[in-house]
Amino acid sequence: MENGLSQENFYQFLLSSYGDKAKRTSELFEIYLKRLVEVNKVMNLTAIDQDEAVREKHFMDCLLIEPLIPQGSIVADIGSGAGFPGLCLAIVRDDCQFDLIEPTGKRCQFLKQVISELGLSNVNVLNRRAEECQDLRETYDVCTSRAVAKLSMLMELSVPLLKVKGKMIAMKGLNAQEEINDAKNAIKILKLSDTMVHAQSLPNAGQRFNLEWTKLDKTPTQYPRAYAQIKKKVL
Secondary structure: OOOOOOHHHHHHHHHHHHHHHHHHHHHHHHHHHHHHHHHHOOOOOOOOOOHHHHHHHHHHHHHOOHHHOOOOOEEEEEOOOOOOOHHHHHHHOOOOEEEEEOOOHHHHHHHHHHHHHHOOOOEEEEOOOHHHOHHHOOOEEEEEEEOOOOHHHHHHHHHHHEEEEEEEEEEEOOOHHHHHHHOHHHHHHOOEOOOEEEEEEEOOOEEEEEEEEEEOOOOOOOOOOOHHHHHHOOO
């Protein structure tokens, strides 16, 4: 079994999804890939550091949720890390504005460097914790996240930032249903819709579960709590 996607195979995926934008998009992702692998040698950005695996397990994986984001959205990417999924989405969605919310300063510096090299004008980096962004409460149309925390914790970090009728999108693996079951109380308290499960597959890396909710009403003012409280007693 292959370990990922060659540059040509990833280009073919981009071509099928983005048509005449595919060539430039592929070039931007290759710049991103080169910088990610280079910086990862001195900074812990990702455990996946082979070119082919990065293209599939990071880039292609992140782009699976792109069709779920409405035209012209203002998007918060919670715990953006090395830019997954927020920076990947910003490359292909110049109609949207992205805020990458990341608490680790060194990762923020990496993100800013890549954004500068790519020449992107639709993405900002916020060196902050999501629960401390209450000046941005109910600002965003969409909140995305990937490999950040258990759903019940993640919801408390994300949902207060969403406008009413905004979307929360969480990227999960094979334990998705278990996490949904554990988050039933959080879904109710935070006034979210029923869960929409988008089951998708990567060519070599198997099945993914991308989860989606709509915010139905304003978030109760006591949320989010301080992170220590969120972690100690999940909703």
